[in-house]
Amino acid sequence: MAQIRDRIRRIKYSSVTQQVIGGDIFGRVHAFDSDLQLVASSPASPFHAAATAITVGENFIFTRDCHFNLLKWDLHTLELLDVVTGDGVTDQQAYEEDDDLNWTASRFLLNQNDSVYTLNAFGQFVEYEDKTMNVIRVLDLAVVGPFLDGICLEHPTRHVISDYRGTMMFGNMEDGDFSKLVKPARGSSHCVTYDKRHDRFWFSTDDSNSIGTIDLDGENAKLYEFTNDDIEWISFDEDCSRAYVSCFDHHVYVFSNLGLEPELENVIGPFKYQTTNVIHVHDDEIYTSLQSGELIRFNSQGIIIASTFEDKANAIWQMEELPGDNSTLYCAMEDGSLSIIRYQNGKYGQIDIEELAHFKYDFGRLYRVKPLADGSFVAITGTGWVFRAKKNGALLWRKNFYGLGKAIDFSPDLQRVLFANDQGLLGELDVETGAVMQTKQLPYAIWTCGYSASGKIVVARREVYLDVFNPDLSEYGVIEIRGISKRFRRLENGHLFLAGGNSVYELDVDGLDIVHEFTGGTQNTVEDCVLLKDHVLCISYSSQVASYSYSNVTLNGYSREMPDFPKSMAARVDENGSALLLIGGRGNYLRAYRVSDDGMTRLIRHKIL
The missing domain is CATH 2.130.10.10 (YVTN repeat-like/Quinoprotein amine dehydrogenase)
Structure with a gap:
């Protein structure tokens, strides 16, 4: 069985190819089938830098490395197609000449509606046209926090952006107005996702040990504390009846979302290392990534079905x-x-x-x-x-x-x-x-x-x-x-x-x-x-x-x-x-x-x- 030697930092799922796509610590991307067998690996990144954010669309994979270079890959062949450097596209009027570059592990990256939404190396929001990589606009949205971290465009008209200090910005991507600011919790909010069952958003927190829910207009925020470590990601099942939450405490938590109050239903783990992401495809196909770089597939009962490699992680x-x-x-x-x-x-x-x-x-x-x-x-x-x-x-x-x-x-x-x-x-x-x-x-x-x-x-x-x-x-x-x-x-x-x-x-x-x-x-x-x-x-x-x-x-x-x-x-x-x-x-x-x-x-x- 072919294996990769370098640690996977971020994963996404492609419904087009039905594959898990991962970016590693040296910037390459890899495709895995449903049994987590390696299908293909990309050529080397020209920057040899860790992929800290990844998004997958209908035709392309986009990664952003730790120097904020944006890389575009072909979804089917994993060939590198285009690169925009992290400090090459900026709003010159929005930063000073000696402004510091933004060396952060932000996950702010999304390919949706023929656009790619990302950050440049100065923390500015940049929108590209995904086919041509032409710049559509640059917005300076980080008015409260140091840099943006989460983005959710799943609702048709109400969109949310979060930052590393827990600020959530409510608005609409079409007009770029995100002037409604709410800070429901402390610390990073890596993930914001839309709950179609109750017409609201869920969000993660790092420093508050909680998941949260909040109305579409940014009101009535509620926190549900359940751990003592960072919360990394939230993934709903198909009808939003359950939410799967990955945490740095080595577990994936399963919450029932049938009622208005999320109820803890199951705890899966402990895994050997911290969980950094979770993706629900269906009840027999749920993926999590570990801090070691290992990928694991399990079902809704927590039974492990497949993993990527024998554990060789060390630090x-x-x-x-x-x-x-x-x-x-x-x-x-x-x-x-x-x-x-x-x-x-x-x-x-x-x-x-x-x-x-x-x-x-x-x-x-x-x-x-x-x-x-x-x-x-x-x-x-x-x-x-x-x-x-x-x-x-x-x-x-x-x-x-x-x-x-x-x-x-x-x-x-x-x-x-x-x-x-x-x-x-x-x-x-x-x-x-x-x-x-x-x-x-x-x-x-x-x-x-x-x-x-x-x-x-x-x-x-x-x-x-x-x-x-x-x-x-x-x-x-x-x-x-x-x-x-x-x-x-x-x-x-x-x-x-x-x-x-x-x-x-x-x-x-x-x-x-x-x-x-x-x-x-x-x-x-x-x-x-x-x-x-x-x-x-x-x-x-x-x-x-x-x-x-x-x-x-x-x-x-x-x-x-x-x-x-x-x-x-x-x-x-x-x-x-x-x-x-x-x-x-x-x-x-x-x-x-x-x-x-x-x-x-x-x-x-x-x-x-």
Whole structure:
């Protein structure tokens, strides 16, 4: 059976060819039959950049890559027919000469009514005639949010556009007037779809943990909370009696839509990875895509019928220094393994990378890892396991807790290990024995946690609030930030770095204070950060690397060159004073950089670990 090697980012279904069409991380498109057998693959994209949006019409496939280039493909042969560059078509009067390009993973792309509706690299709405690719018009609709994300033209006269801050714009595509603005929820609304049964719209939310319904005129919005993670897509069956909803919590949810109030009817999964899309063709043919790139077909009862490939997905979720040896890193991997590597200066400007050991476990994804000076380590997994292993990988102890493991940290005296999961469970274990020392059930999903230098415990909700507890887990105070929290890093001055929202925060936990906020240059959630000499470097979900001056709290600059989502960072100054940076990401890539005195990065190696 022919297989593809590169991860599928987006999928659509073609009713013309009765095939699933997918775009991959290098911009190619692929066609699969109903058994998810590969039928054909396109030639390479001239830009070799990830397809972040895809739409399928009667004759063509359109993709938009991560640089906002619009590519047109033949639906039947998958041959490339035309390309419009992301910054080539603009309304010159609507942006300044130094306006930033829009490096985002927006899904805003639709081929309908002989038109293609998309965004250019400045976030402007552009309409093309699909056969000729001539421009029909350019509209500047992003008056509230940073960029557009969802578009629904399924109703004959009432149309909706959504953006990444949760704003919904109601109007009509014919006259281009979308002046009715409503913000029913927080965060991105990737999907808006028309409910013909009740003559209304459904919409997804990222930050509100809910699906929503809203009238055609933008009134009477209602939210229905059911998860604690991002909601990616909604697909109705033929008569809109059921809705299938894909979520980042590894499930597809099935809602009955027979009454006015959506009712949860079934939960399908968990799948091994996050679900990123769902497409209902009929009750025996429902497709979902996973963050790993795998495509799965199942029926309305949740029985899996076919999938695209044996799971080969991997990613480097964390790289953590061995205490006393900052050239040795413990790497937590998506496939459940742990890799120990060493990186250092090589000859003639090379950065040498050597794998010292590799251990495979059957606990699911290794999400976070913390090594001790003797070479042993503690890890937490996506299936709820917390375990400690020796330097040779042999298990010392293990404990299982319900939920998805989110974070671990060692207490300043290295006697306790803190853990947290997405079900709100916070606890401490004895490092030596794994015995439970104390736990606390919180009324919200925990996104990350850590110790301050004084031993206080900081817990991040999914967004906005950081709760600070005393060592006995009694309440101490609250710190308020913006955006989703990802991870903490303890600094030598006793403060904590937090990668969260579009920023890196420096926190004085005891004082409940934000000391500095390093922001600008990132257009999506910051995933990780490091302090290297006088520079703060971070990676974002928009595949960017941003650099800031630590002493001046100013942006040095940024670049966007990651082949897929970056997940982890490590950095050190070697014995010769050279600043080295590693970035690991989805697809198991490990990128090695040199960092100059002005804080900018220069790529030296791209290694697959």
